[in-house]
Amino acid sequence: MPDMARLVGLTIPAACLPDVVANAMLLQGYADLLGGFALPDDCEPAYGYTP
């Protein structure tokens, strides 16, 4: 986790680390869920999204 934080210039105070780790694990769970779904190569990101 400290290495990931350094990559974006962030210092995580020791007292905050457990909560940040818990949230990072939560997000990783969602990322894994999403990563398990195959999208076609021509499915572009929805930048400039129009509903």
Add this chain to the structure above:
Amino acid sequence: MNADVQAMGAAFAIAADVRARRRTAVSVVTAVIADIEARDTRFNSVTRILGPAAVAQAEEVDKAVAAGRDPGPLAGVPFGVKDLFDVCGEVTTAGSIVLRDNLPATQDATVVARLRAAGAVPVATLNMDEFAYGFSTENAHTGTTCNPHDTARLAGGSSGGSAASVAAGLLPFTLGSDTNGSIRIPSSLCGVWGLKPTYGQVPLRGVYPFVASLDVAGPMAATLADLQAVYAIMAGRTIDALPDVAGVRVARLGGWFASNISSEITAGIDAVMAHLGSGQVVELPEVARARASAFLISAAEGGNLHLPRLRRRSMQYDPATRARLMAGAMLPASTFVQAQRFRRWFRAQVHEALSQADVLVAPTTVGVAPRIDQPTIMVDGRSVPARANLGIFTQPVSLAGLPVLAAPLAVDGLPLGIQLIGAPDAEASLFAVAAELQRAGLLRCQPLDAGYARKDS
């Protein structure tokens, strides 16, 4: 609030009195401010009262009336704004001490300016989750907003102050913002009307951002008539006539949206569908992944937005917000891009569903407002934090960017609400269905004590 005011709109009833000189705008505004000072100690929905500026604007409204000039359709109507809308002369805090040293806004947010031009008077800023990142309005800096219908319970969030002040009867309408459910959830838990307009439709200039991919601004109100009128002014639109509800195809969302909900919500949706004469059920695919995508996009964009400040003064943040933003700032780019690609895929599925029905009915939350001392809800048999999970039915819809009218069910006991979901830019269909269900007695907003409607001020 009597039936005439419900039909006319509480805000329009005030404006009619001001325009006809039965009340002055100054008397309305000063009475509302006194009411907030007397009663909001129980709810903590208001963070700042804009006293002198509000009275000064009310005086201008009264001068216009006296001079025979048009004071606007909302002449003298007091309203409040979630504390992330710029109000000229005020520091926009977004519910945080992190921004407290910013300079005051030099102009109103576009939507505030439009309402002010219509004669409405901003009188208060309203409590919220810090930087709108939460569903509970538990704020380490400004405290927790209590649900007026049971002050031991949460109001929901992040526009909790906006919903609670309407539910308490302190204000006839307020402004909120909705990224993942922040108008719809507190509207449901406090039993008021709310509208999340189509993504991109209402201008966001002067609204402090959270997640640019998902943010929208919208109104919350005590009456459906006011909700529609305020929305039209905010969006710069006119809604001349609503479609005939008999021609609006309605279906309920099944699958994900039929699980984990209380028996009272199921019964409420059953009654709605029976009245509308529809037994159609539509299922959206991959809803769990749609929610995951909204979660990840929010974390990544929110984290990126705050990264410069998190590097320098992270300890000023609410601890819960700080942890979520820090984790979001470290998300890999590929995860964010995957979520945005999934959004594109999900959009096509949603449009397919909307080819089968014009309005989709879904629950807003799993049940009534959680207790403040036990801020959890049950999902799939597990107790999970309310602050992060109250949006399980709203986040997937946010990803699609669809308009949603948050409607209060007419229930005994604590409030419950449903989502009426429409196609992009089809807000009029939502208002048509809501009006029919209100006429049938299935939807109802009951503020505690609408002080603004008293004519002795």
